[in-house]
Amino acid sequence: MDIDLRGFGMDPAIMAALQSMFDVADDVDSDKPHPPSRAYVRDAKAMRNTPADIIEYPDSYQFIVDMPGLKPEQIKVHVEDSNVLVVSGERRREKEEGVKYVRMERRVGKLLKKFILPENANVDAVSAVNQDGVLKVKVEKLPPPEPKKPRTVEVKVGSPTDECRM
Secondary structure: OOOOOHHHOOOHHHHHHHHHHHHHHHHHHOOOOOOOOHHHHHHHHHHHHOOEEEEEOOOEEEEEEEOOOOOHHHEEEEEEOOOEEEEEEEEOOOOOOOOOOOOOOOOOEEEEEEEEOOOOEEEEEEEEEEEOOEEEEEEEEOOOOOOOOOOOOOOOOOOOOOOOOO
């Protein structure tokens, strides 16, 4: 709701306060969706800032995720909802007494990447190796389904009174 009170000679600060009061009232009564939670925003930012590559081999998929500065025990890899591969970790700033940062350019915070696995991914055959800050997750492929063999139906000779019922 926009109300223009400039024509009444009101102070701009009062106008802004009144406008925000009207905006709050509109938000309370409206069916507008709520803003995203802090956790959602944090995860979205982490997913956007965590670089990854996906490689398909004849027998597997490989997900390569940069996880700089993390030890293997700081990294979590799991499959959720039976088809979503989740890779996460968190890099924290080391706190030392009496030390202050003059410049801080290396990224700290949550690292997160989610991948929707293809139908032929074997979620029971997932392995992960972390080396030099690069995590490699291998997901084996399921073997292709055996082609169905045609079924032969025997055709019998019968009399006109025999009926084939279906």
